Amino acid sequence: MITSANLSKPSQPGPIGVFDSGYGGLTILKSLRAQLPQYDYIYLGDNARAPYGTRSFELVYDFTLQAVKHLFAQGCHLVILACNTASAKALRSIQQRDLPVLDPTRRVLGVIRPTVEQLGATSRSGHVGVLGTPGTVASGSYNIEIEHLNPGFVTTAHACPMWVPLVEYGEAASPGADYFVRKEIDALLAADPLIDTIVLGCTHYPLLLPKIRHYVPEGITILSQGDIVAASLTDYLSRHPDMEARLTRGASCRYLTTDAPDRFSAAAGVFLGESVAASRATL
């Protein structure tokens, strides 16, 4: 069991931890490594327990905290929850309740806030659609953040329960995926025809982007999170030189998965366009 006693030493610099329930966070990692290539990264996918999107608050919180502790024990001082479901259901508790006990100098950041910060400049109609997992949608996190930062905006959040399984099981490009992609986009736009911006509020969804683009009418902006989160982290590190000094700069990336490493390596390698060696992590 990982406790505050066996975390790596705070004085020793370490890699940036990137966590997702499965493969989706690779869309964030890819952008992070493109914009901030100098740092070392550890990617952790909890593939054995994905998807998170249909799980209870308690379980998502428990699993996410286990992952964060694992990444801390690997030497990470900074962990990005590259998962909207974990950001929606676990981030606040981890930041407010767990970090002060585990190690108040470490940081865990999410993906929802940086995404919402883009909307003021993107939406002209003030009508925003959010596509996410059932968990993210039920949490109301996007609605709360959007209306907080942009009073008067109308947010319609819509759950796409089949999209993560399509990605996790390698069906994102299959003809069968078209049915589910079209169904959810049509439902979102029927709920509010004035939507001019759609947030892909799940890090798995960019893997469905070719099909999403095909079914979203022209004139509607689709926001996917990779570059947004990478720009936000760049800004964060420039404002927090103390944290930046605690990051190692070897331009490397290690991949950990809670499921079979071979399966992860094959799927992640295809997606990232480079061969990837993964190891098994037990949380």
Ligand code: DGL
């Ligand atoms: N990729 C994750 C997200 O951004 C979670 C998907 C899932 O495990 O359901 O919400």
